[in-house]
Amino acid sequence: MAAAQSSRDFVIDAGASASADVVQAMADAPSLDGGLAWANGGPVRVSGRAWLDTFDWRLYRAGLTLEQVTGRDRAELVLTGREGDVLAVARLAVSRKPRWPSLVSALPPGPLRELIEPVAGVRALSPVARATSRVSELRGLNDDAKTVARLAVDRMSVTYPARASAPARLMLTPVRGYSGVTDRVGRAIAGVPGVSPFRGSALDAALAAVGQRAGERPGKAASVRLSPAMPAGTAMAAILTGLLDALEANVPGTVRDVDTEFLHDLRIAVRWTRSALKLCGDALPGGLAREYRPEFGWLGDLTTPTRDLDVYLLGFAGMAAGLVGASESELTPFRDYLVRSRAREHRRLARGLRSARFARLTAGWRESLDDVRPARKRLTVAQLADERIRAAQRKALRAGQLITVASPPERLHDLRKRCKELRYLVEMFGSLHDPAQHWQAVRELKALQNCLGEFQDAEVQRTEMRLFAGQMLADRSAPATTLLAMGEIAADLARRQRAARNEFGSRFADFASPASQARLTELARTAAA
Amino acid sequence: MKIFASYNIKGGVGKTATAVNLSYLAARDGYQVLLWDLDPQGAASYLFRIKPRVKGGGKGLIKGTKSVDAAIKGTDFDGLDLLPADFTYRNLDLLLDAAKRPERRLASLLAPLKAEYDAVFLDCPPSISLLSESVLHAADVLLVPLIPTTLSVRTLDQLTEFVGSFNGHRPDVLAFFSMIDRRKRLHTQIAQELPAARRSFATTVIPSASLIEQMSVHRAPVAAFAPRSQAARSYRELWREARERAGLEQAVSPDPDSVRE
16 A cells, blocks of 8 residues: 655644635745646545544554544544554444444454554553544645645544644645645745644644643553652652552443453552552551551452453463364353353452442542651651662562472462562662663563463462362353363463473572672662662 | 556557546545556646656666656546656667567566555557567556457457467456447447457447547546546446456455445
């Protein structure tokens, strides 16, 4: 497909009475081949526009823009690249447009879906903005009445995420082989008072009209910008408020079950919060951490069963593809069982997230964090980070050194928890560290955690598999062939667990190496400096 | 990318009208289309209101000192570009003669455009020359407009035999009757008998219509200024046959405003 001719865009600033001046400037602009006349390019085209992306802007961050354009008798999805070049188009039946939010699998099969699938992954697509565009076109004609430039005027009314009128956008598009004309017209338009160049996309314009920007990522637990001299209590309150924002941003998507990542991100925010309370809660005013730790424990437990089942279902195709003796279809009753269980657990989770207890927890927690004032005992956040990272580092090292070939799985699980705590601390206080050292330390920690995670996940899944098999037998939903196929998966899990166990020695040795440990110590020292 | 060449040894049989209308209809269907006006008379360029001038002339293009890409102009129609004629094209035979593998030269000049265009139409001058040979080697479908006379059918036979002698790539010959005058008995008789007997014939015939002649007044394809006319309908039908012959896949986003039968 041909790349679009790149257009030169302008906006007529709201309030400026520049439209008439623009028309005059265009008429006066170039004297090329005997002059340029402007003709109406046809009737005004009205279209409904919805820009789609994942909650965490995966398409936008990958330089892609997906737009659903709906006209009177047609609807289509248009995927464009960074320069506005059209990468793929998919026609939609007006009567059978996807209902948003939808997973990528709801898009019509074809090149557009193939381009989006690897980027969006398991995340659903939802409208990030909606608008109605009224576009009128003018054609610049030379003395042969040949079109040598096109100017589209887009008057856009934004309807979501808020209502607003976007400033009129002028899009000057060159006709191939006549770019000189466009240059001249462009210069003339740019000189009109009240007109300014616009370098964004229509999505950027729609969001700008409602005071927002594309790519802002709510719902991700991320390190808050801290300064080393900040009082520890104030810093912890800032970190925990950020985590509460992330948690709350993921609640509606989790309750509506838009995609599995909402719950995943919600759980990350809860885990970080629990670790922060456990490891640094004493920096908060007296009793606050002690009061809220059980409540966040409850919230964590509430979310676990659904997430566990999500993990099963997300990895199901991979598990089924690994079958050697059994066939994939024999696993269908198992999959149906997981889907039923997941639906039941999700209902329970949604009830919990809509409960008065949850509302009390989040409201009370926010109020308490807002009330945190610097303590009289002036511990800085840098000192706190230094102290706690060192302690967590020592604990992780000790837990790992105690592990021998004969150690039970619980020992590895314990080390995994210590490593998680260490990593959360490193990430939470990340803005205090040297970025290069920070990412290297996180990478090394991740390598060990992945190995421990693989070991533990296989252990849990194997245990659960026995439980599922027992329950399926009890409610007579499992034929013998399904149980045999499940046995094969359990055997594969055992193999994966053994492999992770064998890998553990070298992974831990890397983590315990002087270079790696020195890096962590150095991080702590940077924090304290 | 599929290459369609509108070709006949004779002049005045409707080659340009065919290339102009079919390229326009292909673009309306959502394909990215290039029309190369190879005729130094520049009729196709005139119809699209584009000056018949190419920087560096035919020499620059054939020798490769000027890129084909830089010479392309956008028409007034979405998805349709034109590589204009140039008066120096009258010497293309001599230039090709001096080039290496002249019969493959046109194909190699068009090869870099593969990523950009779905279809290329070549509007050829009436002749049998090295240029026509290069066109025949480059084309996937050879659109041959014929006036329904015994002699033009004989010419078609010679052309088919010549193309059949090629080693490797051979264009699919799609002949069709053009400028059919229903009032002439010979026209009607030949137009009815021949297509049924030969695979190379399209079932579509293009009528002799004053609207087609008026293209030079409107300076636009008849399918654009009189989309509901019999002539436009015939070109749409011919385009459907040509597209099927070429095995061109359905365009990504056909224009829903295009006239439907």
